[in-house]
Amino acid sequence: xxxxxxxxxxxxxxxxxxxxxxxxxxxxxxxxxxxxxxxxxxxxxxxxxxxxxxxxxxxxxxxxxxxxxxxxxxxxxxxxxxxxxxxxxxxxxxxxxxxxxxxxxxxxxxxxxxxxxxxxxxxxxxxxxxxxxxxxxxxxxxxxxxxxxxxxxxxxxxxxxxxxxxxxxxxxxxxxxxxxxxxxxxxxxxxxxxxxxxxxxxxxxxxxxxxxxxxxxxxxxxxxxxx
Amino acid sequence: xxxxxxxxxxxxxxxxxxxxxxxxxxxxxxxxxxxxxxxxxxxxxxxxxxxxxxxxxxxxxxxxxxxxxxxxxxxxxxxxxxxxxxxxxxxxxxxxxxxxxxxxxxxxxxxxxxxxxxxxxxxxxxxxxxxxxxxxxxxxxxxxxxxxxxxxxxxxxxxxxxxxxxxxxxxxxxxxxxxxxxxxxxxxxxxxxxxxxxxxxxxxxxxxxxxxxxxxxxxxxxxxxxxxxxxxxxxxxxxxxxxxxxxxxxxxxxxxxxxxxxxxxxxxxxxxxxxxxxxxxxxxx
Amino acid sequence: xxxxxxxxxxxxxxxxxxxxxxxxxxxxxxxxxxxxxxxxxxxxxxxxxxxxxxxxxxxxxxxxxxxxxxxxxxxxxxxxxxxxxxxxxxxxxxxxxxxxxxxxxxxxxxxxxxxxxxxxxxxxxxxxxxxxxxxxxxxxxxxxxxxxxxxxxxxxxxxxxxxxxxxxxxxxxxxxxxxxxxxxxxxxxxxxxxxxxxxxxxxxxxxxxxxxxxxxxxxxxxxxxxxxxxxxxxxxxxxxxxxxxxxxxxxxxxxx
Numbered sequence: 001x002x003x004x005x006x007x008x009x010x011x012x013x014x015x016x017x018x019x020x021x022x023x024x025x026x027x028x029x030x031x032x033x034x035x036x037x038x039x040x041x042x043x044x045x046x047x048x049x050x051x052x053x054x055x056x057x058x059x060x061x062x063x064x065x066x067x068x069x070x071x072x073x074x075x076x077x078x079x080x081x082x083x084x085x086x087x088x089x090x091x092x093x094x095x096x097x098x099x100x101x102x103x104x105x106x107x108x109x110x111x112x113x114x115x116x117x118x119x120x121x122x123x124x125x126x127x128x129x130x131x132x133x134x135x136x137x138x139x140x141x142x143x144x145x146x147x148x149x150x151x152x153x154x155x156x157x158x159x160x161x162x163x164x165x166x167x168x169x170x171x172x173x174x175x176x177x178x179x180x181x182x183x184x185x186x187x188x189x190x191x192x193x194x195x196x197x198x199x200x201x202x203x204x205x206x207x208x209x210x211x212x213x214x215x216x217x218x219x220x221x222x223x224x225x226x227x
Numbered sequence: 228x229x230x231x232x233x234x235x236x237x238x239x240x241x242x243x244x245x246x247x248x249x250x251x252x253x254x255x256x257x258x259x260x261x262x263x264x265x266x267x268x269x270x271x272x273x274x275x276x277x278x279x280x281x282x283x284x285x286x287x288x289x290x291x292x293x294x295x296x297x298x299x300x301x302x303x304x305x306x307x308x309x310x311x312x313x314x315x316x317x318x319x320x321x322x323x324x325x326x327x328x329x330x331x332x333x334x335x336x337x338x339x340x341x342x343x344x345x346x347x348x349x350x351x352x353x354x355x356x357x358x359x360x361x362x363x364x365x366x367x368x369x370x371x372x373x374x375x376x377x378x379x380x381x382x383x384x385x386x387x388x389x390x391x392x393x394x395x396x397x398x399x400x401x402x403x404x405x406x407x408x409x410x411x412x413x414x415x416x417x418x419x420x421x422x423x424x425x426x427x428x429x430x431x432x433x434x435x436x437x438x439x440x441x442x443x444x445x446x447x448x449x450x451x452x453x454x455x456x457x458x459x460x461x462x463x464x465x466x467x468x469x470x471x472x473x474x475x476x477x478x479x480x481x482x483x484x485x486x487x488x489x490x491x492x493x494x495x496x497x498x499x500x501x502x503x504x505x506x507x508x509x510x511x512x
Numbered sequence: 513x514x515x516x517x518x519x520x521x522x523x524x525x526x527x528x529x530x531x532x533x534x535x536x537x538x539x540x541x542x543x544x545x546x547x548x549x550x551x552x553x554x555x556x557x558x559x560x561x562x563x564x565x566x567x568x569x570x571x572x573x574x575x576x577x578x579x580x581x582x583x584x585x586x587x588x589x590x591x592x593x594x595x596x597x598x599x600x601x602x603x604x605x606x607x608x609x610x611x612x613x614x615x616x617x618x619x620x621x622x623x624x625x626x627x628x629x630x631x632x633x634x635x636x637x638x639x640x641x642x643x644x645x646x647x648x649x650x651x652x653x654x655x656x657x658x659x660x661x662x663x664x665x666x667x668x669x670x671x672x673x674x675x676x677x678x679x680x681x682x683x684x685x686x687x688x689x690x691x692x693x694x695x696x697x698x699x700x701x702x703x704x705x706x707x708x709x710x711x712x713x714x715x716x717x718x719x720x721x722x723x724x725x726x727x728x729x730x731x732x733x734x735x736x737x738x739x740x741x742x743x744x745x746x747x748x749x750x751x752x753x754x755x756x757x758x759x760x761x762x763x764x765x766x767x768x
Contacts, residue, residue, distance in 0.1 A: 011752075012754070013759070014755070014756030014759050014760070015756070015759060015760060015763065018756075052751070052752075056745060056748060057745075057747050057748055057751050057752065058748065058751065058752040059744070059748055059752050059754060077543075077730055077731035077744060077745040077746075078540050078543055078730065078731070080745050081730050081745070098698060098701055098702045098705065098727055099695075099698040099702075100695075100698050100699060100702060101702055112709065113709060360613060360615070360616065369590075373590070373591045373594060375594065375598075375628065377598075377624055377625070377626075377627040377628025377629070378624065378627075378628070380627040380632070381613070381616055381620045381623065381624050381627060384619070384620050384623055384627065384634065384637065384638075385616060385617060385620050387634055388617055388619055388620065388638070388655070388656050389617075389656065453632055453633060453634040454632050454633045454634075455633050455634050455635050456634050
């Protein structure tokens with residue numbers, strides 16, 4: 001489902017004498033449907049960068065990032081957007097939304113953009129928000145005013161609204177209390193059972209060992225650290 | 228004496244040729260506004276300088292000339308234009324619609340049906356029907372040439388939304404031969420049906436605006452409307468107080484300080500003829 | 513799939529000065545593209561060339577028309593182009609007063625395009641106008657009020673209703689949120705997002721506000737001195753800009 005071949009990433013900082021920083025090189029990895037792979041490595045090793053490359057958010061300089069048969073390195077924007085809409089989900093560490101949009105609409109949005117009727121999409125959103133213990137009284141409010149933990153749970157609800165065949169999770173259990181952490185891990189297990197291919201970053205070791213089938217240390221793709 | 232000083236009908240022959248060319252072009256493209264080099268006339272703008280130039284260009288010594296102002300032969304404007312052509316052209320004048328060969332009019336069409344032997348000359352203050360909503364001349368010309376007339380209906384829409392019906396009661400826009408939208412000059416909408424299929428030649432002159440347009444005989448002229456708000460050429464629902472006519476367009480006249488009023492024909496020639504034939508309204512002397 | 517708009521090598525010069533040059537791209541149905549750049553970068557010139565308001569000096573702007581398939585709008589006749597301008601295209605101006613008839617009621621403003629394409633039933637026109645005022649969150653009791661009595665945000669929403677009432681397929685927007693309060697901007701952006709999604713619109717949005725394109729645009733084109741220096745997926749260009757100018761542009765934004 002997710003396959004990376006000889007992928008590399010450099011940053012060219014034009015405003016700092018065009019310094020070229022080689023961040024990742026020769027990345028090769030494969031994730032099969034129903035498999036959950038953890039990215040590990042010390043801070044700065046490039047876990048989040050790699051995650052963003054797989055999402056198409058960062059441009060890869062070479063190689064192939066194939067998701068469901070589409071090569072993200074070469075794909076046109078509309079193909080990446082279609083892939084993100086239908087196939088590839090991403091739960092980032094930060095919630096980014098249009099101000100003033102109610103929480104319920106934020107969570108229902110991925111389904112709405114797939115053409116799911118409003119009522120069906122909102123029912124799914126209500127179900128997820130309830131499971132993640134967001135009080136119904138908050139659903140009609142914009143999440144921009146919520147606490148960090150609440151925002152993170154809204155973010156997770158949105159990320160799991162559609163059953164993506166491929167899912168990227170960046171610290172999904174960070175800043176969550178034990179109850180909600182349990183809910184999120186259950187959601188991940190359900191996604192695996194539905195044969196989603198998952199790549200995650202977990203600092204929470206217990207969580208990692210519970211849901212992940214294997215670990216990949218990103219440091220070995222990091223030229224600066226490998227030298 | 229005047230004939231020694233002025234050319235026949237005041238304008239020199241070159242100017243008349245120029246105006247006739249504009250008229251011919253107007254007749255060839257019914258409803259299209261033809262620019263012409265309007266001359267200074269010995270009367271202020273707004274007093275019919277466009278109509279006077281058109282009349283001067285079409286008058287021949289054999290013509291019999293009639294002038295009406297809001298239907299009346301005896302108002303200042305009508306009297307002075309009539310005497311202008313009596314002095315500068317020496318043509319016969321008349322107040323009888325059926326006797327006239329050229330009729331210059333301000334804001335009315337005579338009640339008496341016109342014939343193929345007659346020319347009706349309208350005085351036009353604002354020839355551009357689209358100006359109400361689009362002040363740019365460059366843009367309105369383009370809209371005419373491309374038949375983009377949605378804006379005309381916006382004006383009517385505004386009327387209905389504000390008054391519940393199309394409240395435009397004069398200068399009511401028309402579509403000529405399914406092509407040009409035309410301002411019929413500020414005639415009451417009651418007169419609009421007379422524009423259509425009229426045997427006479429109808430010429431429109433706007434002096435200040437330097438435009439001439441025309442309707443050749445028997446031209447199809449449709450008043451714009453909506454399917455659910457059809458054009459209604461209504462008038463005051465009264466008979467004439469003097470001649471009792473139920474068919475003619477009426478003016479409302481306040482008759483005393485107590486605010487009493489009566490309705491009388493705006494077409495004085497029509498009204499007088501009916502009275503002479505013995506018709507009487509309830510205010511008739 | 514046929515692109516809705518296919519732009520090839522468009523250039524516009526003002527004397528020796530370059531308005532825009534060497535611009536080529538394809539826009540597909542349902543795509544929203546942002547064009548960013550500083551003042552004078554040529555983004556408005558380009559938008560006006562694409563929308564038929566300016567004749568480019570060279571290049572093609574091929575639009576996939578409903579009846580005749582792809583046609584070059586630069587060489588098509590003016591009546592055809594103007595017909596597109598009031599049916600399949602819409603243009604949202606930065607200043608609502610440039611896109612509205614300020615002397616005409618809100619209902620008349622929305623109804624104009626309907627009447628322009630031959631709608632002649634007052635009741636139907638009014639009903640459609642009422643529906644559209646609701647869709648852009650304007651109180652339907654305001655239908656007979658003139659836009660001069662509206663706030664800036666309401667005027668902009670009215671302009672959008674007036675433009676979208678005939679169900680266009682391509683919307684050009686020139687700084688649609690410029691000059692509005694931040695809180696009003698957010699509401700307008702949300703409204704635009706909803707309309708774009710529900711109507712399946714394609715749009716080209718010119719703005720210097722990177723937050724606007726992040727929220728509305730699928731893809732992004734960065735312009736400098738009349739030329740496109742970078743284009744790609746919106747979040748990729750904003751989060752991982754490749755060109756020196758794009759990096760400068762992104763890093764110049766104040767973080768809130």
